[in-house]
Amino acid sequence: MTTTPGTPGTPGAPAPRTTWVDGAAGSGFDVDHLPYGxxxxxxERPRVAVRIGDQVLDLSVVAAADMVDTxxxxxxxxxxxxxxxxxxVWDSVRxxxxxxxxxxxxxxxxEPALAPVDSVTMLMPFEVGDYVDFYASEHHASNVGRMFRxxxxxxxxxxxxxxxxYHGRSGTVVVSGTDVVRPCGQRKAPADDLxxxxxxxxxxxxxxxxxxxxxxxxxxxxxxxxxxxxxxxGVVGLNDWSARDIQAWEYVPLGPFLGKSFATTVSAxxxxxxxxxxxxxxxxxxxxPPVLDYLEVDGPAGLDIDIxxxxxxxxxxxPPYRTMYWSPAxxxxxxxxxxxxxxxxxxxxxxxxxxxxxxxRGSLLELSWGGKEPFTAAGRERTFLEDGDEVTLRYSAPGxxxxxxxxxxxxxxxxxxx
Amino acid sequence: MTTTPGTPGTPGAPAPRTTWVDGAAGSGFDVDHLPYGxxxxxxERPRVAVRIGDQVLDLSVVAAADMVDTxxxxxxxxxxxxxxxxxxVWDSVRxxxxxxxxxxxxxxxxEPALAPVDSVTMLMPFEVGDYVDFYASEHHASNVGRMFRxxxxxxxxxxxxxxxxYHGRSGTVVVSGTDVVRPCGQRKAPADDLxxxxxxxxxxxxxxxxxxxxxxxxxxxxxxxxxxxxxxxGVVGLNDWSARDIQAWEYVPLGPFLGKSFATTVSAxxxxxxxxxxxxxxxxxxxxPPVLDYLEVDGPAGLDIDIxxxxxxxxxxxPPYRTMYWSPAxxxxxxxxxxxxxxxxxxxxxxxxxxxxxxxRGSLLELSWGGKEPFTAAGRERTFLEDGDEVTLRYSAPGxxxxxxxxxxxxxxxxxxx
Numbered sequence: 049m050t051t052t053p054g055t056p057g058t059p060g061a062p063a064p065r066t067t068w069v070d071g072a073a074g075s076g077f078d079v080d081h082l083p084y085g086x087x088x089x090x091x092e093r094p095r096v097a098v099r100i101g102d103q104v105l106d107l108s109v110v111a112a113a114d115m116v117d118t119x120x121x122x123x124x125x126x127x128x129x130x131x132x133x134x135x136x137v138w139d140s141v142r143x144x145x146x147x148x149x150x151x152x153x154x155x156x157x158x159e160p161a162l163a164p165v166d167s168v169t170m171l172m173p174f175e176v177g178d179y180v181d182f183y184a185s186e187h188h189a190s191n192v193g194r195m196f197r198x199x200x201x202x203x204x205x206x207x208x209x210x211x212x213x214y215h216g217r218s219g220t221v222v223v224s225g226t227d228v229v230r231p232c233g234q235r236k237a238p239a240d241d242l243x244x245x246x247x248x249x250x251x252x253x254x255x256x257x258x259x260x261x262x263x264x265x266x267x268x269x270x271x272x273x274x275x276x277x278x279x280x281x282g283v284v285g286l287n288d289w290s291a292r293d294i295q296a297w298e299y300v301p302l303g304p305f306l307g308k309s310f311a312t313t314v315s316a317x318x319x320x321x322x323x324x325x326x327x328x329x330x331x332x333x334x335x336x337p338p339v340l341d342y343l344e345v346d347g348p349a350g351l352d353i354d355i356x357x358x359x360x361x362x363x364x365x366x367p368p369y370r371t372m373y374w375s376p377a378x379x380x381x382x383x384x385x386x387x388x389x390x391x392x393x394x395x396x397x398x399x400x401x402x403x404x405x406x407x408x409r410g411s412l413l414e415l416s417w418g419g420k421e422p423f424t425a426a427g428r429e430r431t432f433l434e435d436g437d438e439v440t441l442r443y444s445a446p447g448x449x450x451x452x453x454x455x456x457x458x459x460x461x462x463x464x465x466x
Numbered sequence: 467m468t469t470t471p472g473t474p475g476t477p478g479a480p481a482p483r484t485t486w487v488d489g490a491a492g493s494g495f496d497v498d499h500l501p502y503g504x505x506x507x508x509x510e511r512p513r514v515a516v517r518i519g520d521q522v523l524d525l526s527v528v529a530a531a532d533m534v535d536t537x538x539x540x541x542x543x544x545x546x547x548x549x550x551x552x553x554x555v556w557d558s559v560r561x562x563x564x565x566x567x568x569x570x571x572x573x574x575x576x577e578p579a580l581a582p583v584d585s586v587t588m589l590m591p592f593e594v595g596d597y598v599d600f601y602a603s604e605h606h607a608s609n610v611g612r613m614f615r616x617x618x619x620x621x622x623x624x625x626x627x628x629x630x631x632y633h634g635r636s637g638t639v640v641v642s643g644t645d646v647v648r649p650c651g652q653r654k655a656p657a658d659d660l661x662x663x664x665x666x667x668x669x670x671x672x673x674x675x676x677x678x679x680x681x682x683x684x685x686x687x688x689x690x691x692x693x694x695x696x697x698x699x700g701v702v703g704l705n706d707w708s709a710r711d712i713q714a715w716e717y718v719p720l721g722p723f724l725g726k727s728f729a730t731t732v733s734a735x736x737x738x739x740x741x742x743x744x745x746x747x748x749x750x751x752x753x754x755p756p757v758l759d760y761l762e763v764d765g766p767a768g769l770d771i772d773i774x775x776x777x778x779x780x781x782x783x784x785p786p787y788r789t790m791y792w793s794p795a796x797x798x799x800x801x802x803x804x805x806x807x808x809x810x811x812x813x814x815x816x817x818x819x820x821x822x823x824x825x826x827r828g829s830l831l832e833l834s835w836g837g838k839e840p841f842t843a844a845g846r847e848r849t850f851l852e853d854g855d856e857v858t859l860r861y862s863a864p865g866x867x868x869x870x871x872x873x874x875x876x877x878x879x880x881x882x883x884x
Contacts, residue, residue: 177636177637178635178636178637180723181720183720204718204719205654206652206654206661206715206716206718209652209654209660209661210652210661210715210716212716212719212720212723213720213723214632214633214720214721214722214723215632215633215634215635215723215727216633217596217633217806218595218596218636219595219596219806219807219808219809219812220685220806220807222685229685229686229805231804231805232688232803232804232805233803233804234624234627234628234758236623236624236627242627242755243624243627243628243758244758245758245759245760245803267638267640267647267728267729268647268884270650291804294804297624297628298624298628298630299719299720299721300622300624301622301630301717301721302599302601302630302631302632302717302721302722303632303717303719303720303721303722304632304720304721305598305630305631305632305633306800306801306803306804306806307804309633309801309804309806310685310804310805310806311685311805337660340652340661340662340663341663342663382724383724383727385650385651385663385724386649386650386651386709386712386724386725386727386728387647387649387650387728387729387884388635388637388638388724388727388728389637389638390637391637394637466686466805
């Protein structure tokens with residue numbers, strides 16, 4: 049039997065308190081959240097920050113001023129050194145930051161290191177090692193199966209035995225706010241004899257959650273589900289942009305390649321696992337078939353995170369992460385069960401999050417049922433993405449203070465093909 | 467129309483001359499080869515070397531002594547800075563090294579920087595960005611199709627229209643000589659109801675050639691086939707270790723994952739494109755169907771490289787690279803046609819190299835026809851790899867001096883599952 053760390057009561061998690069920072073109390077960025085990111089101001093080198101309310105707290109400045117022994121971890125252009133430092137450091141930094149932001153006597157120390165989030169540029173928060181994308185929503189996988197293989201069982205035989213996943217392109221993982229150029233490539237309609245080259249006509253999004261590895265593992269080693277929180281630093285929002293026409297033509301037999309590799313967007317803010325202590329929830333169920341031993345989890349291994357898919361300012365779907373079949377701890381254990389090593393910065397996506405209802409589907413492919421059932425957003429009929437469309441994914445979860453925390457959003461605009 | 471660079475007469479390629487280094491003339495490591503690697507000696511930091519005969523030439527030492535302005539590129543633990551410097555630097559360094567090794571008056575400068583290759587440890591020569599594996603041999607893809615889909619056409623409809631490929635795990639690319647632990651995972655025989663967990667029983671190799679990116683490209687940019695040699699630094703031997711039972715169960719619909727991700731081995735020596743000037747050859751033919759414009763190549767775009775697959779000391783196959791359907795320039799153009807960027811250190815494998823004959827097959831899957839037709843090596847019947855087996859891939863190509871160059875070999879031993 050294994051236990052799932054990251055559940056309420058994680059050792060070292062600070063007790064909830066009240067912040068003195070104006071406007072932060074009760075916001076999605078109160079002291080029960082404290083996500084990390086990397087920011088830059090013109091003429092200054094990038095540094096690590098934590099977000100409180102509508103402000104960024106420059107950790108490199110405040111850690112040096114407070115003579116914190118880990119201050120060098122924050123005067124860095126990525127979170128990787130801090131992420132690699134491991135859970136004891138993550139916990140002590142979180143406790144220290146919580147103290148700074150809740151103890152009014154620290155105001156003189158902290159205030160010079162605060163800046164409005166609108167006054168800085170948020171950068172890609174970590175250097176990505178390997179990027180793996182899973183397919184962990186039963187409703188998403190079933191919807192896709194129904195569309196693409198209407199005469200067969202929607203789920204393939206392996207789907208409930210293992211979290212199906214594949215490697216994506218880590219070099220094209222970009223930070224929220226980056227424009228996405230419509231990709232070109234080969235696509236072939238079933239009625240055509242030969243493929244043609246041109247801009248994708250079925251450009252799509254996939255609303256996912258991403259998980260970021262902090263502590264590496266050695267080749268030949270396996271990471272048990274119970275060791276999830278020892279290796280996983282935190283969570284990002286993730287949009288797995290997809291060109292369905294390119295993907296449909298290329299993907300047999302070795303899987304998606306150019307239909308995905310042009311861009312994957314992650315949020316600028318990484319929510320540490322400690323901020324999700326109130327969000328753990330039971331998985332929907334894995335009894336038929338039961339999972340193999342190495343995939344067993346004990347206790348609440350799912351996450352109760354709400355997602356909103358916003359297209360040109362209008363919410364078009366609300367995928368519920370709690371409906372996901374496979375847990376993040378299972379995805380990590382599966383990734384390493386063959387002895388594959390982990391590196392700091394490895395990123396895995398959950399796969400598209402889709403619930404049972406039409407307005408809970410996390411892709412336009414599903415929302416428009418393969419383009420056959422247009423839906424309305426911002427006053428217009430929609431199927432796939434049009435040039436100029438802006439997509440934003442918003443995420444929220446129960447916080448430890450009784451309200452909700454706002455995870456890093458993911459936004460991007462579609463530019464015409466070049 | 468496009469032209470294929472890397473063909474004979476590349477500007478800046480030094481004229482063949484005779485080396486003064488004992489034993490190097492006429493060997494596979496004469497001055498028409500000069501591959502690059504990274505070596506270490508006990509107590510010293512890793513540095514960049516070039517190989518001449520049975521010796522390594524420490525480029526950091528000789529470049530500093532000779533006051534070469536690019537000497538800092540060689541006092542490095544990886545080839546990445548040198549690879550990123552681009553073709554003009556690659557050409558001038560090659561011309562300079564050729565001069566040192568052919569001009570007897572340079573002996574006093576060079577000899578202190580030479581060391582027997584057996585006296586140093588060769589390290590992973592570059593930091594891998596993204597790793598993509600292709601499937602570019604028609605004979606290999608057809609063999610696999612015949613085995614796995616006996617009632618259909620061996621090649622899927624997309625295969626001759628695009629170089630099928632997928633992303634692999636860059637974090638588990640290791641240097642020649644690294645032992646490979648037999649991976650565990652899920653596998654299910656067709657007759658079984660449920661999968662089981664355990665060591666792979668169908669562990670295999672794939673004899674491939676690898677190509678390494680030097681010069682990066684921006685997101686949204688495409689690299690034309692004609693720009694292949696502007697971005698590609700060189701070539702490595704590559705063994706894409708494969709667990710066929712794990713792969714067969716997991717790979718639908720998103721492609722191979724754990725069946726491949728436990729290890730990929732590359733040679734310690736990277737052969738620069740300039741050393742392959744005599745190896746370019748015509749592709750076997752791409753007339754039916756003709757390729758789309760962005761995949762067109764002009765002139766000899768294939769490589770006449772011979773491979774030997776050695777199992778426990780005995781050559782069991784001789785896959786001929788010249789039979790590959792898709793050229794490396796086409797694989798690179800395809801990788802970027804959707805605007806995906808390149809990074810220095812990106813690596814792509816050709817896919818298993820197999821010729822028309824049984825003894826030209828580059829995997830044990832094909833050599834033993836799915837395990838049904840055992841073959842003999844070192845006096846024993848074989849199908850898939852057994853614990854303790856040692857596999858070595860050897861590569862050679864025509865050199866510019868009229869003999870053959872010996873590309874970096876790839877070796878690895880199978881350790882029992884843990």
